[in-house]
Amino acid sequence: MLAIVIGGLGWVVFGAVGVGGVGAATEAGMSDSASVSAGLGIVAVTVGRAVEAGSYFVDREYESVSAQEPLRSALVAVAGIGSALFVGGGFVLAGAPGPLVLVAVFTVKFLADVVDVYRERLESFDERTSADFGLATESSHWEPIDTTFDDSPETVRPKRSALLVDGLLRGVRSPAALLVATPLVLLGLLAVTNSGGTPSVFFVPTAILFGTFAVFGVFDRLYRYLCMEYRIAGDAVGYDRLLGPQWRLSRERLASAERTRTVTDRLFGTETLLVDVDDRTRRLPHLSSRAVAHVLGYP
Incomplete structure (x- = not known):
């Protein structure tokens, strides 16, 4: 959802600067017929993309294809053509000379094409090194979470x-x-x-x-x-009050938790716990000192 919103805002900003730059450079307005043609083109592209997005759900492609795949294919256009449009129009609006504008547009589009061509290698690099470029597409498998405790759990919240x-x-x-x-x-x-x-x-x-x-x-x-609470009784269960249980950490895992204080923690006198589990870091953010003691099993 956020990717769609950000991508849409990107097109608004890139288009406004790019088209504004072209208008400033040519000092030409659009005729009524040209405006209608441009509007119909925008509607056609929007409807076409909407049909593609709808087929993803109607054909149940989501059962085998991660949502990251169609989103990425759409955002590549924003990163490539949109960036070139944005940079070119921006340089024109800033009053840069024509040769500099051409060099800027060519460089941005060239770099975007290089990234597109070597995308598979970048994905492999992301998976091997955990560099967190957001290119790896493998999704995690969700296992059932045990929420039962032998004793009555203590509940703490951020x-x-x-x-x-x-x-x-x-x-x-x-x-x-x-x-x-x-x-x-x-x-x-x-x-x-x-x-x-x-x-x-x-x-x-x-x-x-x-x-x-x-x-x-x-x-x-x-x-x-906001809706997360941590139920502690030896082990800890991260429980979302809207979406249900999210994870369970053993007492041994909790004992190895890293205590850190972010800028926000220093402002509010709280602490954040970081626990590494299955190549993933779980954050227990902005807990009071009393809550941290319960999580770590201190008396």
Whole structure:
């Protein structure tokens, strides 16, 4: 869901800057017939993509094909053509000379094509090294989770206000936000140094971008942890009050947990526990000192 929203916002930003740059360079408007043709083209592409997405569910492709596959094929177009459009239009709006615009567009599109050609090798590298590029497609298998205890469990929960602040920080520090905001800021600075440039065209979208990602960050943290509670009785069960049990950790695993304090933890006097299980790190975020003692089995 978030990938679809981010991809859509990407097209809005890239298209606005790209088309705006072309308009600024040519100083030409669109006739009524051209506007109708462009609108029909947009509708046709949108309907075509919607049909493709619908067939994924109607034909039950989701039973054998991860949702990451069709999403990735759609987002590749945003990363390639959209980035070239964005960079080219941005340089034009910033008042850059024509040769520099051509070099920038060619370089961005060339790099996108290289990534597309060597995608399989990048996926293999991701799987071998756990570099977390998001290219590996293998999905994990869900096993039934035992939620029974011999004794009555103690229940601990993350601090809600800390989750909210952590989400804001996570959103504005997102690599995706920084990746898009960096060229916007650079183009805005170029526009400031060029008398014909319009820096507000770049700085306003930058502010909107960070605000949008801050909202996404809050949603991410609240969706992951707001309804989570940890039931402790020797072992620990991570239980989502909306979606049910998520995992179970043994007492031995809990004993090896790493205690860390993020920036948010320092602000609210909490701690975050990190537990490595089956090549995956489980986070128990923003717990009070009393809650950490229960999780780790301290008296």
